[in-house]
Amino acid sequence: MRLPCPLCGARDIREFSHMGAALARPDGGDWGPDWNDYLHNRDNPAGQTEELWYHGQGCGGWLVVTRDTVRHEVRGARLAGEGAGA
Structure with a gap:
């Protein structure tokens, strides 16, 4: 499998490390159910996903x-700092 790096072009997957689902951080710094869910719970969806590499x-x-x-x-890739929308 090849991943389309926006800076380097299409590259072999062995150059990358999979870092998990790309999730938005909860607002605020106080511990609560949103932070607990963000840190400990993951879905395993079938279909289109966004992943951090x-x-x-x-x-x-x-x-x-x-x-x-x-x-x-693979449907596309963007730099993580660019926000939503591929």
Whole structure:
């Protein structure tokens, strides 16, 4: 499988480290149910997901990769700091 790095182009998946689901951090710094859910609970959805990947063997960029887990297709990628929308 190849991932489309916005800085380097399409690269082999072995250059990247999968860092889990790309989730928005809860507002506020106080501990509560939102933070507990953010830190400890994960869904395992079938279909389109957004995942955080690190390009450690390339540019060192953090990417949000949009992937379809049913079809095993990569739909796109953006730099993690660019916000929503691929």
